[in-house]
Structure formats: C-alpha cells, structure tokens
Amino acid sequence: MVPTRAGHIALAGAPNAGKSSLLNRLVGAHLAIVSPKAQTTRAPIVGLVTTADTQLVLHDLPGLLDPRYPLHSRMLEAACEVLRRVDVILHLHPAPDAPAPGFWSLAGLELPREVPVLTVYTKSDLVSGERWVTPPGTFAVSSATGEGVAPLLEALRPLLRIGPFEYDPEEIGTQPVRFFAAEYVREGAFQVLEQELPYALAAEVEEFREHTRPMYIRVTLLVERESQKGMVVGRGGRTLKAIGQHARERLEALVGAPVFLDCWVKVSPNWRRNPAALDRLGFPERAPNAKRRASGPDRRTVLDPDS
Ligand SMILES: Nc1nc2c(ncn2[C@@H]2O[C@H](COP(=O)(O)OP(=O)(O)OP(=O)(O)O)[C@@H](O)[C@H]2O)c(=O)[nH]1
Ligand SMILES: [Mg+2]
Structure with missing residues (x-):
C-alpha cells in the first residue's frame, strides 16, 4: 500500500x-x-x-x-x-x-x-x-x-x-464560519469601495447565531474616521447593502444554508495603529521575529504621515 x-x-x-x-x-x-x-x-x-x-x-x-x-x-x-x-x-x-x-x-x-x-x-x-x-x-x-x-x-x-493525516479528509478549512463572515464582508468592501477606503476598514463579528434559520450574523464594519462612515453606508444605505449582499452570497455558498447578515458601521479611531484594537481584531502581537533583518536606513519602518 x-x-x-x-x-x-x-x-x-x-x-x-x-x-x-x-x-x-x-x-x-x-x-x-x-x-x-x-x-x-x-x-x-x-x-x-x-x-x-x-x-x-x-x-x-x-x-x-x-x-x-x-x-x-x-x-x-x-x-x-x-x-x-x-x-x-x-x-x-x-x-x-x-x-x-x-x-x-x-x-x-x-x-x-x-x-x-x-x-x-x-x-x-x-x-x-x-x-x-x-x-x-x-x-x-x-x-x-x-x-x-x-x-x-x-x-x-x-x-x-x-505519516498520518492531521485533519478529516472531508474538511477544506480549519477556521470557523465567523472568521469567514468577517473576511467576506471585507471582500465586499474591496469590491464596492473606491481607492484607499478598504484599507481603513476592518470587520468584526459581534453576534453569531449558528443554529437559527436563517443563520444570524451581525457584523460591524470599523472605519477610522467619521468622514468614512458615510462613504461606507452610501446614499440610502446602498453601498453597505451591496457589501452585505456580496458577503452573504459567499457565506451561503460556504455553509450551504441561508444566512441573515446584519451589517453596521462604527468608527474606531485609527484602529490600524491601536494595539488594543489590533489584539481584539485577531492581529496579536507576537514575539519579535528573529529571522527579520535589523532595520537599516533603507528599510526603516515608516509610519504614515497621518499617524
Ligand atoms: N489573469 C489572472 N489573474 C489572476 C490569477 N491569479 C490571481 N489573479 C488576479 O490577481 C489579483 C490578486 O490576486 P490575489 O489572489 O488576491 O493575490 P494575493 O497574492 O492573495 O494578494 P494579497 O492578499 O493582497 O497579498 C486578483 O485580481 C486576481 O484575480 C491568474 O492565474 N490569472
Ligand atoms: Mg491574498
């Protein structure tokens, strides 16, 4: 064999x-x-x-x-x-x-x-x-x-x-559905929003009811500034609706069941630079990487001018 x-x-x-x-x-x-x-x-x-x-x-x-x-x-x-x-x-x-x-x-x-x-x-x-x-x-x-x-x-x-397999041969992934819910909302944002705005956006699942029909998932889209909120919501809520629809279709294809995706927008000032927000959003700080070269003058970490 x-x-x-x-x-x-x-x-x-x-x-x-x-x-x-x-x-x-x-x-x-x-x-x-x-x-x-x-x-x-x-x-x-x-x-x-x-x-x-x-x-x-x-x-x-x-x-x-x-x-x-x-x-x-x-x-x-x-x-x-x-x-x-x-x-x-x-x-x-x-x-x-x-x-x-x-x-x-x-x-x-x-x-x-x-x-x-x-x-x-x-x-x-x-x-x-x-x-x-x-x-x-x-x-x-x-x-x-x-x-x-x-x-x-x-x-x-x-x-x-x-050696033996580590995972069930039927599985295609290891991360939970709620992780993909937030990811697909971000993908919708990348698709629908112009230019730099998707980079200022994070998605966070705040409520997840897997056993209801349809499944109920509430996601908050975090933006960095008040001025970005209106752009994400769009006139009459149209932009946010398009983002949510994209994410819902992806998620339904993944789980094979109907999903009610409830999307909201909230300001989280400068979350991309905020250690506590980054921790909460699934970007934990890790031990310094011994395999990274020490920053030289040409490779110095440059913070955005607006930080
Ligand atoms: N024509 C063509 N386009 C591709 C192919 N693979 C990826 N793309 C396109 O390249 C772009 C980037 O693809 P991604 O798969 O998101 O690339 P990535 O390396 O994961 O990018 P990051 O996550 O941003 O680092 C998308 O527009 C894809 O549709 C390919 O085989 N052929
Ligand atoms: Mg990628």
Missing part, C-alpha cells in the same frame, strides 16, 4: 502575487478573499487538500512587505510565524513580472532556513501568448485556468513527511 504523506505548505510572496487565488484553486472553493488591490489578505488562511494518499495543509499568507504601520507589522509577523514552521514554502511571483527576486530577500527576511522553497510563477495565462518559457527548476501556474496545477501538486508530495 502507498504510505500516506502530509505536511504544511506556505503560499508566500509579495502582495498581489496571486496567493489567495491559488489557495482557492487548489482547495476548489472560494475560501480566501481575493481582490485586484494589494494587501487584501491580512491573516493566514488555512486550506486543506486531501487525496487518497496525500494531505496538504496550505497556508495562504499576507503579502510580504515593508510595514508602514502597526497593522502591517502584525500581518508580517503572522506570516513569518508560519514561514518558520512549514515543511515547504511556495514562493509565488507573477509570471508577467519575472524573474522572481530571491525569496529570503523579501521584506527583509533573513537567512535561509533548512526548508525547500519552490518558485512558482503565477498568472501564467497572462503570458501564454508571448511564448514565455518557465525558467528551469521553477513552476508556472494559472489560477484562472488551472494550467500547471497538477505538476505542482505532484512535485509537492515527495517533499512531505510519511
């Missing part, structure tokens, strides 16, 4: 590289939120892919970037914490922007750990008409078409340890 193999794999790279789209393609469900804007993912998302003999525990990470404010620092720390413990790292980089930089140079990450790092060029459909050739020893995938996904999966199996 073929032995089972299982392991943890990070999907890492610069913001907007296509990490969440690849997670969703591999899992076969829209688990992680996606948008054309950079820095959509703020906390790691776990997706599970199980076949007869292999279980991949995939970690879609926030983009590796130089932090500009405390939320960014905590996003990066969360990504580094996962990078320190996975069995394989996939370094995702868009094929149209090839070649990929060295992985450990991203965001000041220092020093190669003893872990395999595979370079994966994403969005290969965007270069397919250009006779682009995949650099030797790397992979090219398209989350839009599925091209290149099977060879990547094949290459991963031998890198995993022989």
Whole structure:
C-alpha cells in the first residue's frame, strides 16, 4: 500500500502575487478573499487538500512587505510565524513580472532556513501568448485556468513527511464560519469601495447565531474616521447593502444554508495603529521575529504621515 504523506505548505510572496487565488484553486472553493488591490489578505488562511494518499495543509499568507504601520507589522509577523514552521514554502511571483527576486530577500527576511522553497510563477495565462518559457527548476501556474496545477501538486508530495493525516479528509478549512463572515464582508468592501477606503476598514463579528434559520450574523464594519462612515453606508444605505449582499452570497455558498447578515458601521479611531484594537481584531502581537533583518536606513519602518 502507498504510505500516506502530509505536511504544511506556505503560499508566500509579495502582495498581489496571486496567493489567495491559488489557495482557492487548489482547495476548489472560494475560501480566501481575493481582490485586484494589494494587501487584501491580512491573516493566514488555512486550506486543506486531501487525496487518497496525500494531505496538504496550505497556508495562504499576507503579502510580504515593508510595514508602514502597526497593522502591517502584525500581518508580517503572522506570516513569518508560519514561514518558520512549514515543511515547504511556495514562493509565488507573477509570471508577467519575472524573474522572481530571491525569496529570503523579501521584506527583509533573513537567512535561509533548512526548508525547500519552490518558485512558482503565477498568472501564467497572462503570458501564454508571448511564448514565455518557465525558467528551469521553477513552476508556472494559472489560477484562472488551472494550467500547471497538477505538476505542482505532484512535485509537492515527495517533499512531505510519511505519516498520518492531521485533519478529516472531508474538511477544506480549519477556521470557523465567523472568521469567514468577517473576511467576506471585507471582500465586499474591496469590491464596492473606491481607492484607499478598504484599507481603513476592518470587520468584526459581534453576534453569531449558528443554529437559527436563517443563520444570524451581525457584523460591524470599523472605519477610522467619521468622514468614512458615510462613504461606507452610501446614499440610502446602498453601498453597505451591496457589501452585505456580496458577503452573504459567499457565506451561503460556504455553509450551504441561508444566512441573515446584519451589517453596521462604527468608527474606531485609527484602529490600524491601536494595539488594543489590533489584539481584539485577531492581529496579536507576537514575539519579535528573529529571522527579520535589523532595520537599516533603507528599510526603516515608516509610519504614515497621518499617524
Ligand atoms: N489573469 C489572472 N489573474 C489572476 C490569477 N491569479 C490571481 N489573479 C488576479 O490577481 C489579483 C490578486 O490576486 P490575489 O489572489 O488576491 O493575490 P494575493 O497574492 O492573495 O494578494 P494579497 O492578499 O493582497 O497579498 C486578483 O485580481 C486576481 O484575480 C491568474 O492565474 N490569472
Ligand atoms: Mg491574498
């Protein structure tokens, strides 16, 4: 009998590289939120892919970037914490922007750990008409078409340890529905709101009644300033309604049951820089990352001028 193999794999790279789209393609469900804007993912998302003999525990990470404010620092720390413990790292980089930089140079990450790092060029459909050739020893995938996904999966199996599965083979994720409720509201905001506004927004589940029909979920959208509240609500509440509708449809597809999603907007002044608010919103402060290079003059953390 073929032995089972299982392991943890990070999907890492610069913001907007296509990490969440690849997670969703591999899992076969829209688990992680996606948008054309950079820095959509703020906390790691776990997706599970199980076949007869292999279980991949995939970690879609926030983009590796130089932090500009405390939320960014905590996003990066969360990504580094996962990078320190996975069995394989996939370094995702868009094929149209090839070649990929060295992985450990991203965001000041220092020093190669003893872990395999595979370079994966994403969005290969965007270069397919250009006779682009995949650099030797790397992979090219398209989350839009599925091209290149099977060879990547094949290459991963031998890198995993022989051993039992960690999760039920039927599961596709490990995080609770309430986590995804807040995420899908943010995805709606990224879709509906212009420019920088989605970055000033967080979503927090304040009430969650799973056993009612429909399921009842109350989510508060936090904005940083009073002036942003009206923009999120929109004329006659239209904008907020569109955000809620997007999130409700995603959530109903995930849980396979009707959901009543009640969305409200509240001001939480400068929450992106407020340690207590960040703790509460699921961005805990972590032990300093020993693997980050000390800030040099060219890599100093720059706080936004309006902080
Ligand atoms: N054409 C094409 N577009 C893609 C592909 N994969 C991702 N995209 C697009 O690229 C953009 C960014 O995708 P995401 O999956 O959100 O990227 P990410 O790396 O998770 O981004 P952050 O979470 O912001 O770091 C979105 O507009 C996607 O639709 C692909 O294979 N082909
Ligand atoms: Mg993402």
